[in-house]
Structures are given as C-alpha cells and as structure tokens.
Amino acid sequence: MKYNLHTHTKRCNHAEGEDREYVENAIKAGMKVLGFSDHCPQFFPKKDYYSYFRMFPEQAFEYAESVRALQKEYASDIKILLGFEAEYYPETYDEFISFIRPLKLDYMLLGQHFVGNEYDEDSYYSAEKARGERFLTQYVEQVKEGLSKGVFSVFAHPDIVYFSGSPSFYRDKMTELCRFAKERGIPLEFNMLGYASKRSYPAPEFWRIVAEVGNKVVLGYDAHSPQMLLRDDMADECRRMLNVCGLSTIDFEEITLRNENL
Ligand SMILES: [Zn+2]
Numbered sequence: 001m002k003y004n005l006h007t008h009t010k011r012c013n014h015a016e017g018e019d020r021e022y023v024e025n026a027i028k029a030g031m032k033v034l035g036f037s038d039h040c041p042q043f044f045p046k047k048d049y050y051s052y053f054r055m056f057p058e059q060a061f062e063y064a065e066s067v068r069a070l071q072k073e074y075a076s077d078i079k080i081l082l083g084f085e086a087e088y089y090p091e092t093y094d095e096f097i098s099f100i101r102p103l104k105l106d107y108m109l110l111g112q113h114f115v116g117n118e119y120d121e122d123s124y125y126s127a128e129k130a131r132g133e134r135f136l137t138q139y140v141e142q143v144k145e146g147l148s149k150g151v152f153s154v155f156a157h158p159d160i161v162y163f164s165g166s167p168s169f170y171r172d173k174m175t176e177l178c179r180f181a182k183e184r185g186i187p188l189e190f191n192m193l194g195y196a197s198k199r200s201y202p203a204p205e206f207w208r209i210v211a212e213v214g215n216k217v218v219l220g221y222d223a224h225s226p227q228m229l230l231r232d233d234m235a236d237e238c239r240r241m242l243n244v245c246g247l248s249t250i251d252f253e254e255i256t257l258r259n260e261n262l
C-alpha cells in the first residue's frame with residue numbers, strides 16, 4: 001500500500017503549495033494514507049531567538065484545522081493524518097509537549113536537525129560536515145532520549161548526522177542507535193528528499209547497518225511541494241537502493257502510531 005507520512009506545508013516558510021494540492025496529488029499518486037508532518041513550532045528560552053524555518057506557534061491551530069477539514073472532506077478517497085516533524089530539545093521539551101497537547105495529533109516524526117539545540121553557541125546543525133566523535137555521540141544520546149519519550153512514531157532521516165571520522169566509530173554508534181530504535185519498534189525513515197537532492201543522507205553505510213540490525217523501514221517523501229508526491233520514479237529508485245542493502249519498506253499497518261502520550 002502506498003503512503004507517505006512526511007509532508008510539509010507552506011507554513012514552514014520553505015515549502016510551497018496549498019494543503020489541498022498535497023492531498024489531491026497524493027490521491028493522484030494512488031496513496032491510501034497521507035500524513036501531514038510540517039515542522040513543528042519549537043520553544044526557546046532565549047526570547048530574542050525566533051526560528052523562521054518552521055511554523056510559528058500561533059499558526060499551529062489553523063494548520064490543525066485545515067488538515068482536519070481536509071481529512072473529513074476527502075475521507076472516502078484517502079486517510080489523512082495530522083502530525084508534526086519535531087526536534088527533541090531536552091531543555092524545552094515540557095513546554096513543547098504542553099503546547100501541542102490540545103491539538104490531539106495523530107502522530108509525530110522525530111527529525112533531529114540540530115545537535116544540542118538551535119540557539120546555543122555550542123549547538124550544531126546535524127548535517128554540518130567535519131564534526132568529531134563527541135558530536136556523533138551527542139547526536140546518538142540526544143535522539144535515544146527523544147525516542148524513549150514514547151511520542152515519536154517514526155524516526156525521520158536518522159542518518160542526517162554527518163560524520164567524517166573513523167568508520168568503525170560510526171559503525172558502533174549507529175549500530176547502538178539502530179538497536180535502540182528496533183527495541184522500541186520505531187521504524188527508520190529513508191528520506192527521499194535527501195536522496196533526490198543528493199544530500200549526505202541517505203548514507204549507504206548507515207543503511208547497511210540497518211539491514212544488519214533488522215529495523216523496520218519506511219520511505220518518507222519529505223515533500224516540500226505537492227509535485228514531490230507524484231515522483232514515482234524517485235520512490236522506485238529509493239526502493240531499489242534499499243533492496244540493494246537487503247531492505248524493503250513496511251506497510252502502513254505495521255507502523256504503531258504513538259499518540260497516547262501526545
Ligand atoms: Zn523542511
């Protein structure tokens with residue numbers, strides 16, 4: 001069954017198109033489930049910091065209303081889910097959870113774009129190159145803590161972290177991370193946007209580890225435009241890449257939507 005749980009909207013300031021166009025293209029593409037997972041508002045202790053690559057807190061309710069209205073309108077054609085792609089920032093996690101609770105989300109993706117957070121000087125963009133062992137260790141510890149909260153249903157682009165050090169160190173750390181996700185039954189996402197735009201992820205060496213550990217895998221379009229949902233060619237290429245590593249994607253029914261703590 002064709003589905004996608006990684007879909008953005010123009011509210012994050014770096015995606016385009018109307019919510020309805022995403023739904024219509026998903027139907028056109030033959031998808032049975034479309035999950036909206038726009039970049040979630042985050043909260044910052046430094047009040048002079050504002051993040052412009054995710055929706056603002058004041059947009060969240062309008063976003064939820066729009067997705068819920070489409071869910072009703074298209075109920076006979078496609079199952080629509082309301083979600084968010086969120087960071088795990090330990091310092092502001094409680095504030096974040098109390099903010100999203102009234103939205104009654106169907107699911108959340110963990111997308112750890114920053115190691116540490118995005119406002120402190122000793123924090124880093126996860127995909128930034130040439131970082132050392134301490135950085136990779138910090139990434140792994142932070143996402144393990146995030147995944148253990150029981151609020152994330154899928155771990156998006158787990159291999160976003162860029163590491164140029166010792167391959168055996170990478171192997172050990174990422175094996176630890178994959179095992180951790182597997183024990184909790186949280187599938188790992190092979191990110192189609194990263195693949196299509198030739199980013200450092202999906203990283204082949206990571207997916208070989210995934211195959212060894214035996215994680216569940218999903219394909220995430222990471223659509224920032226409605227057109228992305230029509231890229232069957234790209235989706236097929238991603239699946240072929242996974243097959244080369246000895247992996248295949250799971251069906252939607254095999255994903256546990258963890259929303260009881262949301
Ligand atoms: Zn984005």
Ligand SMILES: [Zn+2]
Nearest residue numbers: 006085111222
């Ligand atoms: Zn995304």
